[in-house]
Amino acid sequence: MAILGALNPMLSVGLDGDKAWRLADYVKRGGYSALRRVLEQKMPQGEVINEVKKSVLRGRGGAGFPTGLKWSFMPRSFPGDKYVVCNSDEGEPGTFKDRDILRYNPHSVIEGMAIAGYAMGAARGYNYIHGEVWELYERFEEALDEARAAGFIGSDLLGSGFSFDLFAHHGYGAYICGEETALLESIEGKKGQPRFKPPFPASFGLYGKPTTINNTETFASIPYIMNMGGEAYLEAGKPNNGGTKLFSVSGHVNRPGNYEIPLGTPFATLLEMAGGMRGGRKLKACIPGGSSAPVVPAATMMNATMDYDGISKAGSMLGSGAVIVMDETTCMVKALERLSFFYYEESCGQCTPCREGTSWLYKVVHRIENGQGRPGDLDLLESVTTNIMGRTICALGDAASMPVQSFIKHYRDEFAYHIEHKKCLVPVDVQRAGSGFFTATV
């Protein structure tokens, strides 16, 4: 399955067939022309960064930090080694857009990173790829070989005198490595434990050197921005929300998958593109930005637009653009239990509030789901989340807390029912039917 649908597509243009990921195919689609132009024109580094700034491209990994601004933090005159790192450690439940980029368009990432390396004076880059998508790690290595052979990476790119080499590094099963400083630690051959900031990677990054880390989709967007111009790219989205974005739609829809749409597209349109609700059932809730984003009830969601500001207004975060759709067969306690388990399991164990707090949260939600809830549990959960949030080195503690807070906020009755009646409001067979496991065909 390729990228299923697109409105005003860029990243996903021409991505069909088995060979789309090959260098030849990419070049046919206009690939590497941006890098070639930058190098041949010896475009000043500042100009490249300016173009990115003009596009108002915001980091596609989840935090939405303006990319051009981030690039400008790199000390361009720093004489020693500098690094450009791509974060393809996509493991936030609901998110699977980078997987498709790596699968169908790896050279756009390579080209984007090479341009970034040029703009920031970095001669080396790493792409950190989620260990679970092993086939795509291998594919990326092959794409790197193609690019190296063609002179798009390596030393003295296209005779420009600029050298940039790029390597793939695989993860091996740790969600936290999607956090940029944990990812750096992981490349250094350590446990993926996030670093306290400051210092920020731009001054103390990989191996202690200035480093810029961007998401796969962010880098993949760079060639398009350089080709069409920053302003034109911005036009494709709403003000302050430039460009198109890949949305990963999962859960109770008929056609889960990736959809490239301009930022600002109504959620209803996206849901329609994804084939509507599975079995024609009613939307109950949606997590619009990956599992750490607060859950949004159906009514609010149906009126929201898919952009940073729109989702923020709906009380959540656009995050990585992972849209988890839940219909009326969903038990919200069970859903939260699974998410809480995830954050407990993936806590790196470094900071006290997260290490201890995430397990506490899970244990209490687990009790409630299993008919062992106690009066006061919901207040306890809320209190524990307040003690975690904002008290840890990285955002995993917050990410674990926000689902708990939002699920209880919007579905408190359902939780209270579990505690009081020791069972779920949604009958188990109804829940089971919702998954469609025994009825679905591909």
Next chain:
Amino acid sequence: MEIEIDGKIAQVPDGSTIMDAAQQVGAYIPHFCYHKKLSIAANCRMCLVQVEKAPKPLPACATPVTNGMKVFTHSELAVKAQKGVMEFLLINHPLDCPICDQGGECQLQDLAVGYGGSASRFQEDKRVVFHKDVGPLISMQEMARCIHCTRCVRFGQEIAGVMELGMANRNMHSEITTFVGRSVDSELSGNMIDLCPVGALTSRPFRYSARSWELSRRRSISPHDSIGANLTVQVKNNVVMRVLPRDNEDVNECWISDKERFSYEALNSPARLGRPMIRVDGALREVDWNVALDYVSHALKDIVSNSGAASLAALASPQSTLEELYLLQKLMHGLGSGNVDFRPRRRDFSADGKLGGVPWLGLQLSEIKNLDAVLVVGSFLRKDHPLFAQRLRQLAKKSGKVSLLSSSGDDSLINLHAQLTVSPADLPLALAAVVKAAAQLKNEAVPAGLDSIDPCATSQAIARSLLDGEKRAVFLGNAAEQHPQAAQLHVLAVELARLTGATCGFIGEAANSVGGHLAKALPTALNAYEMFAQPRKAYILLGVEPELDCYDPQQAVAALKGAALVVMLTPFGDGAAQDYADVLLPITPFTETSGSFVNTEGRIQSFTGVVRPLGDARPGWKVLRVLGNLLALAGFDQNSSEQVRDEIVPAGTTFVAGLDNRVSDVPLSLMVTAGELQRIADVPIYFADPLARRASALQKTRDAVAPTARMNAATLARLAVTDGVPVRLRQGNGEAVLTARADETVPAGCVRVAAAHVTTAALGEMFGAINVERA
């Protein structure tokens, strides 16, 4: 930069953290993972404070101060955050302080009083963490108590230089462990016990033997190596129960070595001598002090009158107190004998009488961190001087270039700039090569006698490093002082220092290596080697065990066995003394006497006894004083060790005068390597002195395994032996059978056989020729 903390203004340098600033203004911020000597982890989150304009509380340990910053360490926001963290720390922590060995001296317990709740909201099952066996020194039986601050892990990585503990797994299942079943072997490991803020890592020998509030804390000084680490000795019912470091940034910082921490077990060992003994009809019998002293004084007088004073000799341990050393030499000189020494492991005395003053480190320990380059010559650095090595490790980590020229390829766990490992016989030549390289680099005349030397690239790199930067130093280690050509090494080091502008110094073997010189416990006739090479009629041994402590134990023991009288002043009555001693006088170890040690930087540190003498044991200085009286010698009327000390150095001295490493009139004469097999003898860390030898937990460590005969593959092949087979080692009339071990760090043509161990006590010279064959 200016910062306001709880309304108090502080000026702090750029790069300071809120924690630094808080300490400056005296504001206490609760913390666990933060430690002044370790990198910042910011993981416990206990030090969260409120910072004006910051939306979230920030960790004081990791947050850099910005100009004009306003910090509130006890505001509602800060305290709420701190209490929140405390609750998390306690949910999985066993709440059984009364049965925890750390109870009463636990940071978590202390802070829980201020920040913990009175009841737990955590109703779930607590985490279970399995215990680990990590060796005889550290107990990790209670790992459920661990709060994951990672101080122990960082200590290993950053201070000990070897990562033996790590935090495995993740999430709430994170746990501190060694690599599957390994022991913790660092010679600094005990410091992790101090660093552990809870009862997870505790002292295995001390475990459950006392409660912290039952212990009285007394100040003392380490009697082991030449650093003079400051100690707190903890005492219960007149028994030393535990030894801890006492902070002295200029000496031992906040650390001590395991030898210093755990040797106290010997103080309470059954080997302690409780009463004087005299050999009667071949057997040692307990007698009263007056009988023993009477016997000794008469016997000494008889020998002097019958055979002359020159037939007496006295040898002291360099770990004796300044006062003991002084009175011993005074006694000998009073009797008319110049045969007195305190350097039992020395072989070459040709610089005696030609020194500019008392040999010492050449600079203060606290200056090491400012050095740009260091060369250490002839040292088993890490095991000879754990804390000195630690300082060099920190220096090398910063930017100092540390080089090592020795006969040991042991991993110093220091990021060395250069390392040359040569046979003992080649050591002077190798140092000469560095001297020559330095002269060439400076375009100065090459000192006479070095013409034929061709400096290798490493020698040149070392010479170059010593020519760069502001402050540099050349240090001679124990093996350089014990070396058969010690004076040559000394002369070369002085020359190298002169050429490069570095300081030259001796690291010093023992607690009173400098003090012995000040006490003038030096020969005017036969030295420590000659007094056995030319056997005497009578010997007085002060705290020394010649079969383990002498350069040539074979020769020493033979002389002692042939002597008419051997008087030992010793805390211990076991061992070879039983064979050769005629009189055993029980003197007290450092915990039961007052006295002084002068450390390698010339710092005089006096101490008092921390417990009463065991049995009838008496302070050595008192025994010597009474002997002086019985022998009717002049100048033995001191009433306190302080009076003795004040005769040696002026009262109120901190750093002694007369320190000088210059040497004159020792001509350079470098010898070319002989073709025969040479011995390299290290003094294993836990056999280095009588206390360590009898410390039972230390004796169970990996550093205390019995010596082997280590050779490189080429040497093994030449001798037609293989790794693991028994070999017979011969020196002179003595032999030992040890297991041969392949060890590529041993230089060609050498066999490394430890000294100071009963299994090798029959052998001869530490750095002499040795014969090895299949047993």
Next chain:
Amino acid sequence: MLTSESLKRIDREIAKYPVDQKQSAVMAALAIAQEQQGWLSSEAIEAVANYLGMAPVAAYEVATFYNMYDLKPVGKYKVSVCTNLPCMLSGGVDAGEYLQKKLGIGYNETTADGLVTLKESECMGACGDAPVMIVNNRRMCSWMNPEQIDKLLAELK
């Protein structure tokens, strides 16, 4: 311990990093050692650590932190089933239960013939293909309905 083939592959990984940063290759090297051995024994971890010049306990930290390393022997095939929320909504939990019934084992257990070990797993980053499974850390299997699972099990011989 490590075969020359494995060492050659590890050398290729080492070459990706600056010369003084060999430790960066530890994740790849452990994965290679696991491929060679089927699981990661302490001997293998130590061999990797020694080869890369790092403390064995540092390599052990890495091996125990990332959950695709198996520090205990597993069956010839390790099937990891994602049961995280997006997969759960599309049958991930049901797929796991179906597999357990079919194989007669629970999670973290191995079939008596040593063929299959079943693991419950976290998000694999392929939620659009739910339910998702991975065989031996390498092969991702998408849309695993009963029919597809049966087909997979028939293949695992």
